[in-house]
Amino acid sequence: MDFKTFFIKKIMMSFFISLTCITGAMALIGMLFEPSVRFGYEAFLSPFIFGTLGTLPMLVKYSKKELTIKQTIMRSAMHLMLLEAVILTSLYLVGLLTSIPMAISLGVSILLIDVTVNLVLWIQDSRTAKQFNEALQKLQREYTCGE
Amino acid sequence: MHVQIRNIKDKARERLIIECVEVTSDIESIRAYALTKGTTLSGSCEERIYQFNLADVSYFEAFGEHVYAYTKSRHYKLNVRLYMLESTYADHHFIRCSKSFVINLMKLESISPALNGRFTAHMKSGEKILISRQYVPALKRVVLEGVGNGL
Numbered sequence: 001m002d003f004k005t006f007f008i009k010k011i012m013m014s015f016f017i018s019l020t021c022i023t024g025a026m027a028l029i030g031m032l033f034e035p036s037v038r039f040g041y042e043a044f045l046s047p048f049i050f051g052t053l054g055t056l057p058m059l060v061k062y063s064k065k066e067l068t069i070k071q072t073i074m075r076s077a078m079h080l081m082l083l084e085a086v087i088l089t090s091l092y093l094v095g096l097l098t099s100i101p102m103a104i105s106l107g108v109s110i111l112l113i114d115v116t117v118n119l120v121l122w123i124q125d126s127r128t129a130k131q132f133n134e135a136l137q138k139l140q141r142e143y144t145c146g147e
Numbered sequence: 148m149h150v151q152i153r154n155i156k157d158k159a160r161e162r163l164i165i166e167c168v169e170v171t172s173d174i175e176s177i178r179a180y181a182l183t184k185g186t187t188l189s190g191s192c193e194e195r196i197y198q199f200n201l202a203d204v205s206y207f208e209a210f211g212e213h214v215y216a217y218t219k220s221r222h223y224k225l226n227v228r229l230y231m232l233e234s235t236y237a238d239h240h241f242i243r244c245s246k247s248f249v250i251n252l253m254k255l256e257s258i259s260p261a262l263n264g265r266f267t268a269h270m271k272s273g274e275k276i277l278i279s280r281q282y283v284p285a286l287k288r289v290v291l292e293g294v295g296n297g298l
Contacts, residue, residue, distance in 0.1 A: 066245060066279060072262040118262075125260030128287070133257045135290045140253055143240070 006062050014058055018051040053090055057082035080114050186239060190216055190223025197223060201239055205254040205272050207232050209247045219272055242289055244268055245279040252290065 026047065030037065060078045067075065084107050091097040097106070155161065163181045167174050186201035203218045209229040216223045225232075233241065233249045240252040250268055258266045258278065266278040278286060 066277060067263075068277070069261050069267075076262065121264070122260055125264065125266070129258050129260050129266060132287060132290055136252065136255060136257070139290060139293070143253060 002064070003062060010061070011055055011058055015051050015055040018054045019047050022047040022050050050090070053086050054083065057086060076118075080111065083114075084110050186236075188216060188223070188225065190225045192221050192223045197221070199223065201236060202251075202253070204241075204251055205270050205274065206248055206250040206276060207241070217272070217274070242282075242286055244282050244286060245277055248276050250276060 057079050060082060061075050063071070063075075087110060088097060088103055088107060091106070092103075097103055165174055165177060187198050188201055188204070189196055189198045191197070199216070199218060199221075204216045205219070206217050207225075207229060208215050208217065214225045214227055214229050214232065216225055229243075229247070229249060233243050236249075241249050242252060244250050250270070254271050256269045256271045258268050261267045261277060264280045264283065266283060268276040268278050270276065
């Protein structure tokens with residue numbers, strides 16, 4: 001995959017999904033916990049900033065060549081570590097991260113989300129592989145029998 | 148054995164049907180002959196030119212400037228481009244699974260998930276080939292739905 005395709009398909013897609021989710025989460029959490037708080041126009045910038053920061057670590061996943069499974073695992077681990085660093089650092093810089101236990105619990109939460117997402121994708125792929133293998137055997141039987 | 152030849156108009160529907168009481172070794176050899184007839188390839192291996200059956204090929208690999216055909220016992224260097232093999236032998240169950248590989252579905256044992264929406268093709272010969280994410284939909288269409296690839 002060339003960089004342009006990677007940028008449009010992966011980075012931009014991820015950015016816009018993050019943007020939508022952050023905006024929705026801000027609105028929902030704000031209405032639930034701080035319904036009286038009012039913001040200026042600058043508040044519209046925060047989803048863009050956090051969306052960009054959350055998306056940028058994806059750049060480590062780019063490769064012009066097809067990555068081996070080992071390389072993919074390495075890149076995914078690097079992506080997770082960068083994502084943790086970016087999120088924790090930015091929250092610390094804006095003053096939302098106030099204690100070490102809070103940082104640890106947030107870090108563990110990010111790790112759990114990442115593992116869960118990959119696990120769900122793996123289960124989906126396993127199901128696809130199972131279906132595929134059954135159909136493949138049928139196809140090979142039909143071919144061998146000349147049906 | 149009674150032999151009957153019937154003319155049809157559609158080339159794609161050409162077929163050989165063997166009606167027999169029992170599948171004997173003779174029948175098997177007729178079937179093997181019919182399957183590989185007209186689909187032999189020639190390639191070089193250790194400075195010598197060989198002819199081999201397409202049906203024996205597990206997969207084709209483009210490596211550097213050359214394309215190689217891998218059978219159970221040998222690999223042959225071919226003087227063709229990978230995309231040509233892909234299009235020519237699509238109706239012989241050969242399908243592209245990555246930028247550099249075209250695999251024979253009849254020599255494919257199974258697939259298993261790899262990471263990032265990719266899969267690993269486990270060939271009957273024991274080799275493992277990575278199926279790129281972009282070729283997964285076409286492969287699924289051919290095997291699961293039996294569409295495309297002339298099947």
